Amino acid sequence: MRVLGIECTAHTFGLGVIDDTYNVLIDERQTYQPKEGIVPREAAKFHKENANRLLEELDLDNIDLIGISSGPGLPPCLNFGVDFAKNLAKKLDRPIIGVNHCQAHIEVGKVFCGVEDPLVLYISGGNTQIIYNNRGYKILGETQDIGLGNAFDKLGRKVGLKFPAGPKIESLAKKGKFILLPYSVKGMDLNFSGILTEAMRKIEKGEKKEDVLHSFQEVCFSMLAEVCERALAATDKKELLLVGGVVQNQRLQEVLRRMCEDRGANFYVVPKEYAGDNGVMIALTALINWKEEKRIEPKVNPNWRIDSI
Ligand code: AMP
Ligand code: MG
Numbered sequence: 001m002r003v004l005g006i007e008c009t010a011h012t013f014g015l016g017v018i019d020d021t022y023n024v025l026i027d028e029r030q031t032y033q034p035k036e037g038i039v040p041r042e043a044a045k046f047h048k049e050n051a052n053r054l055l056e057e058l059d060l061d062n063i064d065l066i067g068i069s070s071g072p073g074l075p076p077c078l079n080f081g082v083d084f085a086k087n088l089a090k091k092l093d094r095p096i097i098g099v100n101h102c103q104a105h106i107e108v109g110k111v112f113c114g115v116e117d118p119l120v121l122y123i124s125g126g127n128t129q130i131i132y133n134n135r136g137y138k139i140l141g142e143t144q145d146i147g148l149g150n151a152f153d154k155l156g157r158k159v160g161l162k163f164p165a166g167p168k169i170e171s172l173a174k175k176g177k178f179i180l181l182p183y184s185v186k187g188m189d190l191n192f193s194g195i196l197t198e199a200m201r202k203i204e205k206g207e208k209k210e211d212v213l214h215s216f217q218e219v220c221f222s223m224l225a226e227v228c229e230r231a232l233a234a235t236d237k238k239e240l241l242l243v244g245g246v247v248q249n250q251r252l253q254e255v256l257r258r259m260c261e262d263r264g265a266n267f268y269v270v271p272k273e274y275a276g277d278n279g280v281m282i283a284l285t286a287l288i289n290w291k292e293e294k295r296i297e298p299k300v301n302p303n304w305r306i307d308s309i
Contacts, residue, residue: 003065003290005283006088008081009073009101010125011038011163013047015054016279017063020287022111027273027280028054034163037153038125044076051084063094067286070098071301072126078300086298098298099285101277102127102306103137107288108281109243109270118268119237121228121256124244124277125149125164128190128224129306130231137306140231141188148220149246151192155216158200159209169213170249176214179207185223188230195219221255229259241268245276 002025007014011034017026032038032046068085071078082098089096106120119140120131128143146154149166156165159172181198184191199216203209228240240260242253253269260267274281289296296309 001064001287002062003067003283003287004060004063005067005069005099005104005279005281005286006081006085007069007101007277007279007282008047008051008077008084009069009071010077010277011043012277013050013054014277014279014282015058016281016283017058017060018280018283018287022284024280026058027278028058029278030054036157038074038163040074040076043074044080047077047080051080055088060092063092065286065290066092066094066096067099067282068096068298069101069104069282070298071304072101073302075300075302078302082298082300096298097286097289098296098301099282099289100296100304100306100309102129103309104281104285105243105270106131106137106241107285108274109241109268111284112271112274113241113268115239115241115266115268117237118239118241119228119231119235120241120243121224121247122244123148123224123242123246125153127244128192130188130227131306132231132235132237137309139305139307140234141190141227144186144189144191145193146196148192149244151196151220152246155196155199155213158203159213164245166246166249169217170251172210173214173217173251176208176210176212178218179211179215181215181219183219183223185226188227190223190227192220217249217251221252224252225255225259228256229263232263232265237265239266239268241270243270243275248272248275
């Protein structure tokens, strides 16, 4: 069985094809590069301009199933993506199912790390959630305002870095020293926007950018370590899996790995090439759900939460 996955929820248009033993046969992506922050309509226009060209370059013979990432995400991108996928399914005369984008980040981590039932820390542009499976995915804690990736990108813009700012912040942060920033954990939930505002204020006041970026990382990653440690204790899980674009950050990995070592928990990180948005994770999740006979309608759902699948 060959499955095509289509990712089109935000900045990346991705096409991935896998077979039923999870071999990756095709993995193509195009990422929209905004001058400032992501403008949803512009991102959708970018996807529209690239989708057919990308599709024509691929050999899509023998596709048995199509999966489309139908939420959560930016409505203009989702509208285009779902239409595009449905038209393709009609043309190829193949079944199509909707895939939850967050579930896809998790499944690709589980499959490629070989871990079955971990506690999951999912951090991408728009999301930050601590998730575990108990007869369906449950959210134990999450950001109450912005996703950590978006906070990185906003802070990056403030110091003149282009999207995605995360990797450049990571490298500048290595040269900084710690200055105090607010720390905000509420039970199992997190807040990043207050820290972000204070970090931007410190930049405006002329603090060294390396120091602010370093401290921003240290505070946010400590908050995540606190919440994950409590989640491991509460669920009695023995494994922590990191997924989503932000988890490529080596300092984040170091902090969470240390916490896991102290607790005797095993630590896993999704392979770098599948951390950010991609079509492979959508194909893989479509296949898993198909095998379990979960046939989800491909309907645009911008606020689709993983705990409502
Ligand atoms: P995603 O939405 O899952 O594709 O992840 C994209 C987000 O990951 C963007 O906000 C990036 O700035 C962020 N990101 C990528 N690499 C890093 C990194 N090394 N450190 C922090 N954030 C990162
Ligand atoms: Mg994502």
